Amino acid sequence: MFKSTHIWISSYLKIELARLLKPRPWSKPTHIMFCFVDHYEPEWHNADADTQNRRMAEWINRYPKLAQGHKDADGCYPKHTFFSPAEVYVKEHLDQLAKLCARGFGEVEIHLHHDNDTEQGLRQKLEQAKKDFTKHGFLGKNKSTGEIGFAFIHGNWALNNSRKDGRWCGVNNESSILKSCGCYADFTFPSAPSETQTTIINSIYYPSGDEQKPKSHNSGTAVAAGKPISDRLMIIQGPLSLNWRKRKAGIFPRIENSDVTGANSPAPNRVDLWVDQNIGVKGKPDWIFVKVHTHGAQENNMNTLLGESMDKAFSYLESQYNDGKNYVLHYVTAREMYNIIKAAEAGEKGSPNDFRNYSIIGL
Secondary structure, three states, rough: OOOOOOHHHHHHHHHHHHHOOOOOOOOEEEEHHHEEEEEEEHHHHHHOOOHHHHHHHHHHHHHHHHHHHOOOOOOOOEEEEEEEEEOOOOOHHHHHHHHHHHHHHEEEEEOOOOOOHHHHHHHHHHHHHHHHHHHOOOOEEEOOOOOOOEEEHHHHOOOOOOOOOOOOOOOOOOOHHHHHOOOEEEEOOOOOOOOOOOOOOOEEEEEOOOOOOOOOOOOEEEEEEOOOOOOEEEEEEOOOOEEEEEEOOEEEEEEEEEEEEOOOOOOHHHHHHHHHOOOOOOOOOHHHEEEEEEEEHHHHHHHHHHOHHHHHHHHHHHHHHHOOEEEEEEEOOOHHHHHHHHHHHOOOOOOOHOOOOOOOOEE
């Protein structure tokens, strides 16, 4: 788990030191936006059709039973954003997800695995994915332009050709191509312990690096209230920190990378750590954005994600972070999270619930 920690640990220590010297101002109530994004791959490990169908059935049958037992301050169920792999489009899978999402349990966005690609090849893949996904009523529409908009997760974490060996991408200026094709935000990170992890952590920002070189998103400009930016792809990161309450060999802290798996369930101490990272828009301390991720179609993870562990995690969120006085909880999709961030960036006031469709509306 400590592989490639050198990439981000100095940023983490700086953040922790700043937290001690100058605590974040706490405005009551603090609104918590909770978003669950999923690298959703029923075909994982080249599964046969029967295995894929079983994986789909688990989610279609079990997730509503889990989610219906929980609601946020706005009356919304916990929402799951399924980032479906564009390179293995299966109509039947998306038909089933469409029925699930129509009941208020989530949305579907674009996930892509590619290798040794080109700018033209990437554009073609993204445009085809938009055509495929919109047939099922997925993705969104930009309120200003009317163009199709989508959120994105990079397969194998290698956004902007960020692996040293050049595998699993091939396109240095991937962010710009994504933006030009209608992508409004990337939800890939954190990727620790992968070498693709950025130096920037626990942030919402716009990349500012040299796009002719790999990993241009390793530097950036923080999203800030009153300072809107529209010409760059937004990067929305999840929590990355050290967990001193869950130690390796009873001594060393474990890395908290916001990945929910069968081996790393969403225990209360993890939920607290997610919130404590205070990921948000600069100048808007009363809105905190918590984005966690998983690979939901893998058998080793499903009992955690669809069973007692996740049920308890949602209950803990609702009991500790939704009292209406100190905290207000909002379950959001990736699209809704982006919209609320853009509202904060624009200096909007009021409840985040009012801005779920602020910039990108669902189809």
